[in-house]
Amino acid sequence: xxxxxxxxEELDFYNxxxxxxxxxxxxxVELKRLAYTYVKDWGKAEDLTQEVxxxxxxxxxxxxxxxxxxxxxxxxxxxxxxxxxxxxxxxDYFSLQELSQIFSKxxxxxxxxxxxxxxxxxxxxxxxxxxxPIKYREPIILFYYSExxxxxxxxxxxxxxxTVKTRLRRAKDKLKVMFEGSES
Amino acid sequence: xxxxxxxxxxELNDTLLKEAEFAITSKQAVLKTVRKxxxxxxxxxxxxxxxxxxxxAVLFAGLLIFAVSHVQQGTPKMNTMSGxxxxxxxxxxxxxxxxxxDVKGKSKDSTNxxxxxxESQPPAFYVVFDGYYYEKTGDAVEENxxxxxxxxxxxxxxxxxxxEGDSTEIPPGPLYSVKDMDSKEYIAGKGVIYEDGxxxxxxxxxxxxxxVQKPDPSKIYNAKNDPVEVKLALENVRQAAGPxxxxxxxxxxxxxxxxxxxxxxxxTLYYRLITRADQYVFITQYENKMKNMDYPASRFASxxxxxxxxxxxxxxxxxxxxxxxxYDDLNHGDHFYVSYGPEWTLEVSFQGELxxxxxxxxxxxxxx
Numbered sequence: 385x386x387x388x389x390x391x392x393e394e395l396d397f398y399n400x401x402x403x404x405x406x407x408x409x410x411x412x413v414e415l416k417r418l419a420y421t422y423v424k425d426w427g428k429a430e431d432l433t434q435e436v437x438x439x440x441x442x443x444x445x446x447x448x449x450x451x452x453x454x455x456x457x458x459x460x461x462x463x464x465x466x467x468x469x470x471x472x473x474x475x476d477y478f479s480l481q482e483l484s485q486i487f488s489k490x491x492x493x494x495x496x497x498x499x500x501x502x503x504x505x506x507x508x509x510x511x512x513x514x515x516x517p518i519k520y521r522e523p524i525i526l527f528y529y530s531e532x533x534x535x536x537x538x539x540x541x542x543x544x545x546x547t548v549k550t551r552l553r554r555a556k557d558k559l560k561v562m563f564e565g566s567e568s
Numbered sequence: 569x570x571x572x573x574x575x576x577x578x579e580l581n582d583t584l585l586k587e588a589e590f591a592i593t594s595k596q597a598v599l600k601t602v603r604k605x606x607x608x609x610x611x612x613x614x615x616x617x618x619x620x621x622x623x624x625a626v627l628f629a630g631l632l633i634f635a636v637s638h639v640q641q642g643t644p645k646m647n648t649m650s651g652x653x654x655x656x657x658x659x660x661x662x663x664x665x666x667x668x669x670d671v672k673g674k675s676k677d678s679t680n681x682x683x684x685x686x687e688s689q690p691p692a693f694y695v696v697f698d699g700y701y702y703e704k705t706g707d708a709v710e711e712n713x714x715x716x717x718x719x720x721x722x723x724x725x726x727x728x729x730x731x732e733g734d735s736t737e738i739p740p741g742p743l744y745s746v747k748d749m750d751s752k753e754y755i756a757g758k759g760v761i762y763e764d765g766x767x768x769x770x771x772x773x774x775x776x777x778x779x780v781q782k783p784d785p786s787k788i789y790n791a792k793n794d795p796v797e798v799k800l801a802l803e804n805v806r807q808a809a810g811p812x813x814x815x816x817x818x819x820x821x822x823x824x825x826x827x828x829x830x831x832x833x834x835x836t837l838y839y840r841l842i843t844r845a846d847q848y849v850f851i852t853q854y855e856n857k858m859k860n861m862d863y864p865a866s867r868f869a870s871x872x873x874x875x876x877x878x879x880x881x882x883x884x885x886x887x888x889x890x891x892x893x894x895y896d897d898l899n900h901g902d903h904f905y906v907s908y909g910p911e912w913t914l915e916v917s918f919q920g921e922l923x924x925x926x927x928x929x930x931x932x933x934x935x936x
Contacts, residue, residue, distance in 0.1 A: 410693070
């Protein structure tokens with residue numbers, strides 16, 4: 385939104401602490417939700433959101449207004465979330481299903497596959513999206529949830545636009561398979 | 569699938585992301601941290617000054633006192649600030665606490681003052697009613713205080729052209745006047761409220777802020793999903809870029825427009841099949857003077873990736889006088905079509921299972 389990019393212009397008029405309060409009230413919930421979609425833990429999401437605003441306060445004077453302040457805050461949040469994910473234990477990186485496939489020498493048995501399908505049956509769209517690996521969850525969330533454009537996602541994630549589009553497409557294919565599994 | 573995903577924001581906000589209250593204690597913790605960091609910075613500059621004037625002995629003494637006092641007091645870490653943990657810490661000074669006291673109440677906190685000062689700016693969380701932005705106050709309204717249905721939220725999202733019934737906060741549904749409140753000043757709508765430590769469905773109070781301003785339509789070059797904005801952006805891009813390739817086909821609708829003139833003109837268009845909402849045609853075109861190897865959105869651009877696989881030419885066709893090359897793209901695990909026109913390079917790909925004849929028809933219907 386246009387008005388968000390003008391906040392920095394008014395920093396001369398309002399001290400940065402007031403601005404910080406304004407930003408926390410305006411974006412706190414949104415950034416916490418965004419962080420949750422990465423780390424899937426409300427406690428961590430809360431801590432990350434706090435860190436985002438501390439960083440925001442420290443770097444506010446460097447914000448040039450070239451991008452919307454929302455985009456700037458998004459970038460800080462995404463980077464912090466990815467830092468957390470990078471530090472996570474390897475066991476946290478993979479879903480149970482992925483782990484079972486990694487450590488299983490054989491294909492999942494028919495019984496296992498059926499139970500997995502049943503798990504998917506019970507999942508709503510939200511849960512299905514959240515069950516995607518971060519590589520595919522990220523573009524889905526940023527495009528459909530945060531309603532960002534491909535170019536914006538590309539800038540935020542550092543991926544080129546075609547990669548974003550491809551990941552988005554593959555993510556949708558994966559979701560489609562989940563839904564088809566549920567409906568059959 | 570596409571329709572389901574378009575509802576993802578509402579569904580996530582109503583389910584898994586419902587819990588998202590950025591707690592007052594968290595805000596206090598952030599303020600406390602930044603104030604503390606500020607004090608630390610001042611302290612450091614003081615010691616630097618001491619060094620400059622040669623009081624080395626004082627420096628060591630000061631450092632000793634500094635270290636001892638910190639060891640005794642303990643230094644809270646960022647990751648212990650949230651939720652209940654933060655509430656156990658001493659409150660900030662009273663003058664600062666007011667900023668967060670009774671956020672749900674009608675206290676004149678400093679945040680609201682800041683918001684009020686920014687009268688010319690649309691609020692971040694609003695509903696548009698009767699030509700005005702109505703800003704979320706943070707107050708909840710009990711259901712028995714709702715009076716007449718006076719309006720309706722029609723869509724939720726962030727748009728360039730704001731319309732009556734738009735909201736960035738609450739999903740589509742009725743808007744009400746509130747008992748004992750001026751209906752021109754305050755309205756209410758159903759959203760998510762935070763009560764008794766949890767998020768639940770409830771009615772939110774909105775206060776009239778500023779009149780909705782019409783954006784300059786001639787400056788809209790990028791748009792997504794809103795048919796009016798997309799149409800406007802397309803017209804503006806036509807003016808700015810001159811003739812470029814568009815899909816002239818009655819069974820598709822443009823849903824995305826993106827234009828840039830950085831290092832040359834480039835345009836990205838998405839078309840959705842009207843009959844199949846999950847099928848898309850993606851068209852990227854850029855001026856021939858922009859080498860596709862350098863243009864980041866091109867499938868031929870490695871973008872510095874060491875594991876990049878150059879797309880492999882599979883076949884070539886001539887469709888409606890335009891020569892097309894069909895490529896296998898290992899990087900994306902799909903195929904795409906390229907045509908080098910007299911001015912533009914076109915890269916076209918598809919989503920959804922499309923018959924070969926259908927693809928030929930689409931490529932044949934790309935016209936300037």
